[in-house]
Amino acid sequence: MRLDSELTARARIGTVALELFGSEGVNRVSIRAIAARAGVSPALVVHHFGSKEGLRAACDQYVISLVRGDPDDPVELGDASGLAAMLEEAEPVRRYLARAFLDGTPQAAALFDEVVETTAAWLEQGATEGWVRPTGDARARAALYVTWLLAPLAFGEHLSRVLGVADLHQTDATLRYSRTSLDMLTHGVFTDERLLNAWDAAAAKRRTR
Incomplete structure (x- = not known):
């Protein structure tokens, strides 16, 4: 049976690894650096995770668990306090x-x-429940939706400059740009279908060549 102190140390190591991997990159962070920041020995890091690759895999699984959500404690849509805590x-x-x-x-x-x-x-699930519009290509919709959400991460430096914020990853900054993103996704940008019709016409023209 593991002692509570061991479980606490494991969680602390994981938290530190997530932060250091995010700020410096996996290749630039050593087990020794993670151990020093977590206040444990490098041997304890290896004991819990096996290797740096094992630690990175644990971080990936943690991120995925957040994406999947907790089925026993879901964040309800419209629950501002729960959304803020998650952010x-x-x-x-x-x-x-x-x-x-x-x-x-x-x-x-x-x-x-x-x-x-x-x-x-x-x-x-949202389409089934009626709060997501149906689509003819569900996989493309999901891939583009994820890419949309991740774009601020890839263009963080430029977005920070344009929005006038020091750190795009801070919660206040995230709330600012994500509110605009949600407004665009919920209400759309265009007021008519002229661009959609133009796309359909161009696609039809290519099919007749």
């Missing part, structure tokens, strides 16, 4: 995702695929 908790996660996708590793590709699959199921 506060996810600040290190946003940094971790930004670094992972910019590094472009096979692990990051697998993480992206998992996020897309989870999001596709969530959107399909």
Whole structure:
């Protein structure tokens, strides 16, 4: 049986790893650095996670668990207090995702695929329940939705400059740009279908060539 102190140490190591991997990148962070920040020995890090790769995999699983949500304690749509708490908790996660996708590793590709699959199921559930519009290509919708959400992470430096914020990953900044994103997704940008009709016409023209 593991002692509570061991479980606490494991959680502390995971938290530190998530923060350091997000701020510096997995390749630039050593087990020794993680151990020093967590206040434990490098041997204890290896004891709990096996290796740095095992620690990175644990961070990936934690991120995925946040994406999937807790089925026993879901964040209800429209629950401002629950949403705010999730955003506060996810600040290190946003940094971790930004670094992972910019590094472009096979692990990051697998993480992206998992996020897309989870999001596709969530959107399909929303379509069934009536709060998501149906679509003819559910997989493309999920992939583009995830890409939309992750774009601020990849363009963080430029968005920070344009929006006039020091750190795009801070919760206040995230609430600012994500509110605008949700407004665009909920109400749309265009007031008529002229661009959609133009796209359909161009596609039809190519099919007749």
